[in-house]
Amino acid sequence: MHTITPVILCGGSGTRLWPLSRKSYPKQFAHILGDESLLQACAKRLSGGSRGVSFAAPLVLTNSDFRFMVTEQLLECGIDPGAILIEPEARNTGPAILAAALHAAETDPDAILLVAPSDHVIPDHDAFHAAVAAGVKAVEAGRLVTFGISPTYPETGYGYLDLAARPDDTGAAIELNRFVEKPDAATAADMLKAGHYLWNGGIFLFAARDIIAAYKAHSPNMIPAVKDAVSGAQADLGFLRLDSGAWGRAESISIDFAVMEKADNLSVVPFTGHWSDLGSWAAVLRESTQDENGVATSGPTTAIDCSNSLLRSENDGLQLVGVGLENIMVVAMPDAVLVADMNRTQDVGKVVKTLRDKKAAQAESFARDHRPWGYFETLALSDRFQVKRIVVKPGAALSLQSHVHRSEHWIVVSGTAKVTVDETIKLVSENESVYIPLGAVHRMENPGKLPMVLIEVQTGAYLGEDDIVRYEDVYSRGQGAKG
Template sequence: MGRIKPAVLCGGTGTRLWPLSRKSFPKQFSDIVGGESLFQACTRRLKDAGMDAPLVLTNSDFRFIVTEQLMSVGIDPGAVLIEPAPRNTAPAVLAAALYAMQDDDDALVLVVPSDHVIADAKAFGAAVEAGRVAAEAGQIVTFGITPGYPETGYGYLELENKPDGSGDPIDLRRFVEKPDLATAEDMVKSGTFLWNAGIFLFSAKVIMAAYEAHAPDMLALVKAAIEDAEADLGFLRLAAEPWEKCEDLSVDYAVMEKAGNLSVVPYSSHWSDLGSWKAVLDESDQDENGVALCGPATAIDCKDVLLRSESDGLELVGIGLENIMVVAMPDAVLVADKDRAQDVGRVVKELKTKGVSQAEEFARDHRPWGYFETLALADRFQVKRIVVKPGGRLSLQSHVHRAEHWIVVEGTAQVTIGENVKLVAENQSVYVPLGEKHRLENPGKVPVTMIEVQTGSYLGEDDIVRYEDVYARGQGARG
């Protein structure tokens, strides 16, 4: 029996966990529970189950985050495929299968979201093995979670028969969209419905046949995107033109709901997709009153409350609260009734309509060389903290509208300004005139922390011209 090839999907934005999760740095890369990111926990779980190195599908902005987080937990990716545009899970799953088929038409591919909590790695591995025989026999295997309560935020799987406790695959009768509460209660009571985990196991040639039968146009486009893909600094960048022509469809809707060869492996161990702040509260350590605290937070006479502060300098205090969730970031605060947890995604739409930057962007902006965060912003000046990791190197660049003052407060930076290259140590500063080519590097063994003061008529991140960049980002704010 060959090793299973896992395909990890991590291009989503996770708006239901706003303000912690945003488009620029979504929930799968954040430490929400457990001391590591959900993406790291996912890939470790696959490694512990004895599977191949993960094939990762993500977008261009996250590619360096993916490799950095994998390196920090000692995992080498099998490959990282860059999706040129968001097109939901149907094209992504197909791209993973096509890539796996390059080595073996019979390759078994396990598609997993990167943002789930699965506490028992051994039980998960056993469930995957339980589905292997069915997948090798030509079934498309999905995994259903034994429901602990009538959840309205999940889709469901209706089985042909009730699970008998063996964990063996059961034929799937149908997919069910997210139900209302009364319907969910009836489904849970029946015993033949499971939560849809969005995890699939199949042989590459079997899923290919399913796409050929039910989504032939998408099959042709994704094949072209794979065939014309280009290597880029160890990543594989899928061809943009055919990819962007793909319909924006979930794999359930495009293929799975139409296929007749689906089986379900029941999974009864603990699982959560962390799809709401209520789910995060359920996963958090709570006191006898159901109060969960994270970061610098204090609760007085509270019950069934989540208080989470993501800023060391922001003390969050709740008094007399009940059934409330509060999440405080340096630039945004969410206060919500616990029963309205599924409505948080509406916040992002509303803020985007108002043109509020916090809808999608953080004050801290992660880059392949480190990160920066805005400390103060006015009409003609901006103050940033810039942290460059050891070996990090910003692009050789210039600006049309602003000049910059750099003050090193930690480490030693190598600074290029025009033709002049020099080391700048702690408590030293330099001036970068408007229009001058410049670069910042960290040649040392410890991070470089620098305070940057920008002055000028326009301070947007898109005022940048790159002349040379080791990360091959091209032009634009993020490249």
């Protein structure tokens, strides 16, 4: 039985599933296809073991904004994470994977690492474990292994792997000839027919020692910065925060360009099981349960005389109705609605760029804003006032803080709040309220065992989330950090 350490890449802020996936809460944390998030499904797939492989606690790479989401979601599905490395800024997969390898090599240079994105769909765990077991044999021979997905149609949105031979039924690793960038439709059709091209799944298996050697050979300039970032990492509430100064010196580059396209010891394990990177709304439609007309619905929706369409409402109070739709997708959020031809779902990234250029908040942020202690959502916002619904998790507390430009009024609607206002500390129960004058040092806590809900009314000249003077925070956030 070979023990493998999963390396889960969870720092992405993908835009291809906007408006459900946004920078502040990307798709890996969303419940897109069921009751568990893509991150949770990934972590469960890379736990336990079968087919001669077992998995250690995962090593997760994410950013500071997502660190508490990662921990909460993993613990919810019964996965106790190992180290969680915090990337000070996005530098692509090249530095991230090297950091994971250097960290693992500190305790075991021969550790076998399985690097996987957190947002893929692979429902057959047993088949995937069998593919990993086949890859281990190549790793033991000093190979760097990537996984190729058997193509089922001429996809133009994926890169391809050109194998030295056609895959057979053994599932054994095959030497890689070259990487192929995303093709046009005609080239994709030719590659599908040729039989020795696989989709590039972006999943890798190697020994820590071997991948570090590959970086030294093919991207030596990256080694000093990432090594300094790992050696200078600081423990932070159970996380390991990579040194920001050193990390900023690392080149922002993918592992494919940094190492894999230059290495001469690369092998590919063919994977014939079901796989999706869930990289577009068309992919979500393919993965969803459809009716006899090819229509998939989610949430409070009604489809009348529709075909080959996706209707999704993420707002319980918003009834989405489609009539006579063909090859159309509609995703309705509380603050944004996307309507598109199903053949144009790869262009959703252009939507996000357009909204950013217009400085629309919906480009990157939700009306519901997640925080380590819970979340809040804006119910009304106008000149000099804002109304929020705030939900605080059991045992959680907001920071001890004050505001320069606004006062607040809190009304508890569910549970009990422990409220600090300057020198006064008191319990505020359901249907009770408390006033927070401008400049008062205050905090709210949930001492109960159930979520606490309150309505906050803010009034003042400036209502931005950065109007915070922070005095004490159990989550170690700095001045001006939100919430």
